[in-house]
Amino acid sequence: MSVASPLPPTFMLPELLPSYSPSSAAPQYSPEPLQDEHRLVIVARKLVDSTPTGVFVKKVGNVTLVLSGQEGGVDLPRYARNGVIRGQVLLEDERNVKSVEIKLEGIRTLSVMGSGTDVAELFSEQRTLWSQSLPSTSTSTCPAVLPVELPFPQGCEGGQGRKPLPPSFTAQFHGSPGIYVQCQYTLTVTVTKTGLGGWKRQKSLTTEVCFRPRTRPFLPIGDELQPFFSTVKSAPGDWHQVISTMGVREGSPLQPIECHLFIPSVQIYALRDTIPFHLHLRGSPASLVAFLSGPSPSSPKLSRGFKALGSSLKVNSLSLSRQTSRASTASICSSQPSIDSVVSSTAPPLYTLRVYILRQVCVTLHGQKAWNDILLGEGTLRPLSGEYPQLRSDGTLGEHSLDWEGEVTCKNDVSVGGFSSGDLVVKDFIVVQLRPPPTEKDLQPHRHAHPIRLVTDSYADP
Numbered sequence: 001m002s003v004a005s006p007l008p009p010t011f012m013l014p015e016l017l018p019s020y021s022p023s024s025a026a027p028q029y030s031p032e033p034l035q036d037e038h039r040l041v042i043v044a045r046k047l048v049d050s051t052p053t054g055v056f057v058k059k060v061g062n063v064t065l066v067l068s069g070q071e072g073g074v075d076l077p078r079y080a081r082n083g084v085i086r087g088q089v090l091l092e093d094e095r096n097v098k099s100v101e102i103k104l105e106g107i108r109t110l111s112v113m114g115s116g117t118d119v120a121e122l123f124s125e126q127r128t129l130w131s132q133s134l135p136s137t138s139t140s141t142c143p144a145v146l147p148v149e150l151p152f153p154q155g156c157e158g159g160q161g162r163k164p165l166p167p168s169f170t171a172q173f174h175g176s177p178g179i180y181v182q183c184q185y186t187l188t189v190t191v192t193k194t195g196l197g198g199w200k201r202q203k204s205l206t207t208e209v210c211f212r213p214r215t216r217p218f219l220p221i222g223d224e225l226q227p228f229f230s231t232v233k234s235a236p237g238d239w240h241q242v243i244s245t246m247g248v249r250e251g252s253p254l255q256p257i258e259c260h261l262f263i264p265s266v267q268i269y270a271l272r273d274t275i276p277f278h279l280h281l282r283g284s285p286a287s288l289v290a291f292l293s294g295p296s297p298s299s300p301k302l303s304r305g306f307k308a309l310g311s312s313l314k315v316n317s318l319s320l321s322r323q324t325s326r327a328s329t330a331s332i333c334s335s336q337p338s339i340d341s342v343v344s345s346t347a348p349p350l351y352t353l354r355v356y357i358l359r360q361v362c363v364t365l366h367g368q369k370a371w372n373d374i375l376l377g378e379g380t381l382r383p384l385s386g387e388y389p390q391l392r393s394d395g396t397l398g399e400h401s402l403d404w405e406g407e408v409t410c411k412n413d414v415s416v417g418g419f420s421s422g423d424l425v426v427k428d429f430i431v432v433q434l435r436p437p438p439t440e441k442d443l444q445p446h447r448h449a450h451p452i453r454l455v456t457d458s459y460a461d462p
Contacts, residue, residue, distance in 0.1 A: 052069055052072070053069075055070055060204075065088075066090065067086070078209075079211055091143075091145075096193045101126060103187070105121065106123050110180075112177055115370070125151075166424070168211045181424055183424070190204050216458065217266050221275065222235070228262065238264065242432070246258075246434050246446035248443055254286055259279070261450070270458040270459075271415065272409070277405070280403050284398065294439040294440045351435065353434055355432050356377060358429045360429065363423060383404055427451060432450075
């Protein structure tokens with residue numbers, strides 16, 4: 001058995017350490033290169049990112065709060081990460097004022113039906129703007145105008161150290177399970193006056209503050225990713241492939257359908273980004289026909305979701321012989337219409353095909369987990385072959401495929417990306433959903449959710 005020998009004691013003697021001297025001052029920097037300089041790398045940013053010049057004003061009685069650095073016409077003052085609340089408190093009657101204080105606090109509320117409610121204080125920062133009892137007070141009368149400067153804290157205390165502050169967020173779900181969550185920030189000004197007999201009277205002004213920490217992806221989505229079949233060959237690294245399978249019932253002669261969803265490879269998207277995607281379904285002709293039109297050949301009007309290619313793609317026993325016997329294959333072919341007969345019609349498609357963005361709000365309360373979903377955006381899909389989907393031979397094992405392209409983006413009222421704050425987790429997904437016609441019993445409904453991250457800013461905002 002070998003034992004590592006300790007370091008010689010001389011290595012721990014402070015007199016053997018090298019001497020240090022104070023570092024020189026950092027050089028001056030400029031946003032643009034000088035004549036003898038050039039850029040090695042640059043991350044795209046907004047061309048204009050100046051501080052807004054508008055103000056937010058709220059008045060209660062004789063007390064007015066004016067906050068600077070706001071966008072014009074906002075209903076609530078807004079601040080980003082490391083934001084500083086700046087402004088003024090105006091007093092119309094400063095007589096008998098004993099003190100003026102301002103407090104910024106964050107509260108997280110979690111409530112689940114049947115499990116109770118938990119209210120947690122994220123932080124509380126309080127400042128005294130003026131007080132008669134402070135030694136630094138130079139006058140006995142409170143000034144009519146008091147400056148305000150109060151920074152947001154870097155984070156809040158969590159179960160395992162300091163955590164980033166969550167954004168302002170509210171979500172409510174009715175039904176089962178009933179969930180209510182809120183991350184709220186408020187700013188309160190309290191004016192204390194002395195009345196008759198020395199009694200203290202307090203007047204408070206409170207406003208909600210919107211906290212929106214900004215984030216952006218580390219890479220762009222990519223320019224001109226469509227048409228898919230061109231870009232996937234020239235720049236395959238721009239796409240990420242999500243594979244799932246639409247199953248069949250036990251004992252069904254049909255084969256499962258492979259679902260391939262291609263999305264931009266960065267997988268981090270801004271709330272206002274338009275996300276292109278490509279959907280590729282691959283399987284036997286019989287399974288694809290069953291998905292589009294259902295099993296019944298007796299109906300004179302079939303779904304418009306299929307366009308005939310010609311007799312070369314007619315369903316035959318050879319395409320199914322690898323999975324079933326000749327007898328069962330013949331039965332399938334006799335009950336399934338030929339591809340020539342599955343033509344477009346004025347009837348709406350009977351199958352369901354969706355690609356959308358889904359948000360999951362998950363709460364852990366008293367050891368119990370509850371969650372619910374929010375639809376953030378519905379994608380648009382277009383058959384790659386024109387107005388109707390069209391089978392295309394893959395050239396392998398008799399399989400064929402169907403292709404759609406499209407885009408998906410979040411709705412305009414979505415203003416917060418995903419985040420985690422203790423027992424509250426908000427996660428986002430891009431979801432592909434397939435549902436066969438109601439008459440089709442062999443194919444099983446399919447839904448697959450792939451995690452993505454939503455952020456506030458695009459890689460390069462205009």
